[in-house]
Amino acid sequence: MYDFAPDADLPAAERYRQLADAADALTSGESDSVANMANLAALIWEFVPGLNWAGFYRMVEGELVLGPFVGRPACIRIPLGQGVCGTAAQTGETQLVEDVHAFPGHIACDAASESEVVVPVLRDGQVIAVIDLDAPDKGHFGTDDAAGLEKLARRIADRI
Incomplete structure (x- = not known):
């Protein structure tokens, strides 16, 4: 059983360091990218406070396709x-x-979302x-x- 319990009072840099360490431990030795993305989405949800959606979009034949996530249903x-x-x-x-709402061409998958950060892998x-x-x-x-x-x-690019 995995029990990653982040301290909510940690400074962001330390919280993300612990998230990366937990991600490394959880995905080490596992070659299935979908399983790894699913666990990573759950870890992010646990470590980053205040989210309403956390997950992955995968590059498939020149477009992004929904991957594992935590939250409400999303654009595919x-x-x-x-x-x-x-x-x-x-x-x-x-x-x-x-x-x-100020981002040109924003795609509203969940009307409750107000801010977003997206990082390419x-x-x-x-x-x-x-x-x-x-x-x-x-x-x-x-x-x-x-x-x-x-x-x-x-850190996880070769595992997803």
């Missing part, structure tokens, strides 16, 4: 360059969005997936979240 396919996820996948750059310089986190309040995510998720993405 997202074209590159559309919405926050599609922009992150197309540019290969993290998207930190304080107000999703790269393998051999190519985007293979994105990590997508949504929160029900504006300005929920900051640069510590983006940096922590970028480190996580680098």
Whole structure:
């Protein structure tokens, strides 16, 4: 049984370090990418407070396709360059969005989402997936979240 219990009072950098360590321990030796993404989505949900959605979109034949997640049902396919996820996948750059309603072309999968951070997962310089986190309040995510998720993405890229 796995029992990863993050301390909610930790500084963000330490919380994300512990998240990456837990992700490493949980996925070590497992080659099934779907199983790993499912466990990673659950870990992110446990470690990052205040979320209403956490999960993955996978790059499949030139578009993003919904992967394992925690939260309400979501959009299944997202074209590159559309919405926050599609922009992150197309540019290969993290998207930190304080107000999703102000983001050009935002795709509203869950009307409760107000802010979002999307981090591309790269393998051999190519985007293979994105990590997508949504929160029900504006300005929920900051640069510590983006940096922590970028480190996580680098650490798990060969396992998803």
